[in-house]
Amino acid sequence: MKITDAAVYPYPLGDASVRRLALEAAALGFDSIVAADTPSGTYAGVEVRSGLMIRDLPVKDVISTVKRAKDFGRVISVNASNNNFNRAVIGIKGVHILRGIQLADKLAFDHVAAKMAADNRVAVDIDLSLIIHARSVVRQRAIHRYMDILVLEQRFEFPVTLSTHARSLLDLRNVRDIAGLCSLIGMDVPDVERALAGVGTILTPLQPSVQVIA
Amino acid sequence: MxxxxxxxxxxxxxxxxxxxxxxxxxxxxxxxxxxxxxxxxxxxxxxxxxxxxxxxxxxxxxxxxxxxxxxxxxxxxxxxxxxxxxxxxxxxxxxxxxxxxxxxxxxxRPKKLPKTKSVPGPDAVLQPEVPATGAGSGTEPVQQECTFAKKTFVVLQCNSQKVDVIEKGFKNTNRLFLTKDDLEDLNATTISDRI
Missing domain, CATH: 3.30.70.3250 (Ribonuclease P, Pop5 subunit)
Structure with missing residues (x-):
C-alpha cells in the first residue's frame, strides 16, 4: 500500500520544485505523489507519478486527449461537470480520477454515476484544500458534498483518492493532519488509509478471482 | 485572590x-x-x-x-x-x-555540548571563533545568489538539501522552495528531462 497525495502542482504552476515537494512529502509520511505536468521518477524515496489534469474540455476532446496520454503511464484525471458529462467521462477507458465534484452542481454525481465509477474503477477525488483554505459557507458546502459522496462510496464501493492540491510546500499536510481533516467528513482511520492508497488501487490491474488453467 | x-x-x-x-x-x-x-x-x-x-x-x-x-x-x-x-x-x-x-x-532546545578544558600553550595563537555550520545548525555556507529560470535569486535559507530563494529586486517577493539538485541542474547548460 502506497500512501499517495493525488495532486500537487510543482514549479512553474506552484512555488516549489518537484524535488522539494518530494523531499517534503517524504518527511510528512507519503510514499508517492501525483505531480501535474512533470515526468515520472523517484526522489528521496518518494515515487513521483506524472499527472494529467483535464479541465474545461468537451467529451470528444477528452477522449482524444486520454487516447494520446494513456500509453505514457500518466495518472489521468478529469474535472467534473454536469451529470451527463460525468457519466460519459467515467465510461472512457483510461480515465483514472474524477476531480472537483464539490464544485459541480448538486446532481452531478448520482447513484448511477457511482455505480459506473465502481464498475470502471474510476476514483472520485476529495480535495482537502477547500477544507484547509476555505472558510464559512464554501467550506460547509464542500464538507456536505464530501459526506454525500461518502454515502455513495459506502454503498457502491468506488475508489476514493485524497489530494491536497498543494501549489506550495506550505499547502502540504502530513498523514496525521489528513486523517484529522477527513474525520470532519466522517471518514475513520481505515477509510483514510484506503483513500490514501486509492491511486495505487486504480493503477493496479484487476486480477480475476477465478483463474482458468485448462 | x-x-x-x-x-x-x-x-x-x-x-x-x-x-x-x-x-x-x-x-x-x-x-x-x-x-x-x-x-x-x-x-x-x-x-x-x-x-x-x-x-x-x-x-x-x-x-x-x-x-x-x-x-x-x-x-x-x-x-x-x-x-x-x-x-x-x-x-x-x-x-x-x-x-x-x-x-x-x-x-x-539546542543541546549543550560538554565543555572540554584545554590549556593553551605559550606558543598558541588565538583563532577567531567560527560560527557553527552544517545540517544541525540550519545554516550552511552557500552562494548568496543563484540563477533559476533565467532570473537571479537571493538565497534566504539553506538547510541540508533544502534551499529557499527569493527573487532579487523589489517587484516579486515570493519565496521559492528548491533543492540543491535543482540549482545544480538549472545552472548547468542543459536541463535533463528526468526529475
Missing part, C-alpha cells in the same frame, strides 16, 4: 508546533489571533470556548499552544487549517503534545 490548589485547577495540555517556512518572524499575539480565528471558524464559538487555545511560548521557530485536556484532537485539526498570519503565508506542523511545557522545550 488566592491561587487555586492544583487539584482544583483545570487540566491543560500543550502542543508543540513548528512554524514553516523556517526563519519567519512572527509575533506571539498575531499568531494567537490566527489560531483563534482558525479554531472559531472550524468549530464555532462554543467549542472554541471549551478548547481555549492560547499561545504560551514562541521561540526558536517553534510555538507551544495550550488547550484544555481532552481537546488536543480538535485543536490539532484547527491548527492544520492555519494558512496565514498577518499577511504572511505560514504552515504549522504539529510535532508533539505533552502535559508540561518543559518536556516540549527539551525537544527543540
Amino acid at each position: 488566592s491561587v487555586r490548589p492544583p487539584t482544583l485547577r483545570e487540566k491543560r495540555r500543550y502542543i508543540l508546533v513548528r512554524i514553516e517556512p523556517a526563519g519567519t518572524l512572527l509575533e506571539q499575539k498575531e499568531l494567537y489571533y490566527a489560531i483563534l480565528d482558525a479554531t472559531t471558524t472550524l468549530w464555532g464559538d462554543a467549542t472554541a470556548a471549551i478548547i481555549t487555545p492560547a499561545v504560551v511560548a514562541l521561540e526558536h521557530g517553534h510555538v507551544i499552544v495550550r488547550c484544555r485536556r481532552g481537546t488536543e484532537r480538535e485543536l490539532s485539526i484547527a491548527l492544520s487549517t492555519v494558512t496565514a498570519c498577518r499577511d504572511l503565508r505560514i504552515c504549522l506542523r504539529i510535532i508533539a503534545a505533552s502535559g508540561t511545557m518543559e518536556s516540549l522545550r527539551s525537544r527543540f
Whole structure:
C-alpha cells in the first residue's frame, strides 16, 4: 500500500520544485505523489507519478486527449461537470480520477454515476484544500458534498483518492493532519488509509478471482 | 485572590508546533489571533470556548499552544487549517503534545555540548571563533545568489538539501522552495528531462 497525495502542482504552476515537494512529502509520511505536468521518477524515496489534469474540455476532446496520454503511464484525471458529462467521462477507458465534484452542481454525481465509477474503477477525488483554505459557507458546502459522496462510496464501493492540491510546500499536510481533516467528513482511520492508497488501487490491474488453467 | 490548589485547577495540555517556512518572524499575539480565528471558524464559538487555545511560548521557530485536556484532537485539526498570519503565508506542523511545557522545550532546545578544558600553550595563537555550520545548525555556507529560470535569486535559507530563494529586486517577493539538485541542474547548460 502506497500512501499517495493525488495532486500537487510543482514549479512553474506552484512555488516549489518537484524535488522539494518530494523531499517534503517524504518527511510528512507519503510514499508517492501525483505531480501535474512533470515526468515520472523517484526522489528521496518518494515515487513521483506524472499527472494529467483535464479541465474545461468537451467529451470528444477528452477522449482524444486520454487516447494520446494513456500509453505514457500518466495518472489521468478529469474535472467534473454536469451529470451527463460525468457519466460519459467515467465510461472512457483510461480515465483514472474524477476531480472537483464539490464544485459541480448538486446532481452531478448520482447513484448511477457511482455505480459506473465502481464498475470502471474510476476514483472520485476529495480535495482537502477547500477544507484547509476555505472558510464559512464554501467550506460547509464542500464538507456536505464530501459526506454525500461518502454515502455513495459506502454503498457502491468506488475508489476514493485524497489530494491536497498543494501549489506550495506550505499547502502540504502530513498523514496525521489528513486523517484529522477527513474525520470532519466522517471518514475513520481505515477509510483514510484506503483513500490514501486509492491511486495505487486504480493503477493496479484487476486480477480475476477465478483463474482458468485448462 | 488566592491561587487555586492544583487539584482544583483545570487540566491543560500543550502542543508543540513548528512554524514553516523556517526563519519567519512572527509575533506571539498575531499568531494567537490566527489560531483563534482558525479554531472559531472550524468549530464555532462554543467549542472554541471549551478548547481555549492560547499561545504560551514562541521561540526558536517553534510555538507551544495550550488547550484544555481532552481537546488536543480538535485543536490539532484547527491548527492544520492555519494558512496565514498577518499577511504572511505560514504552515504549522504539529510535532508533539505533552502535559508540561518543559518536556516540549527539551525537544527543540539546542543541546549543550560538554565543555572540554584545554590549556593553551605559550606558543598558541588565538583563532577567531567560527560560527557553527552544517545540517544541525540550519545554516550552511552557500552562494548568496543563484540563477533559476533565467532570473537571479537571493538565497534566504539553506538547510541540508533544502534551499529557499527569493527573487532579487523589489517587484516579486515570493519565496521559492528548491533543492540543491535543482540549482545544480538549472545552472548547468542543459536541463535533463528526468526529475
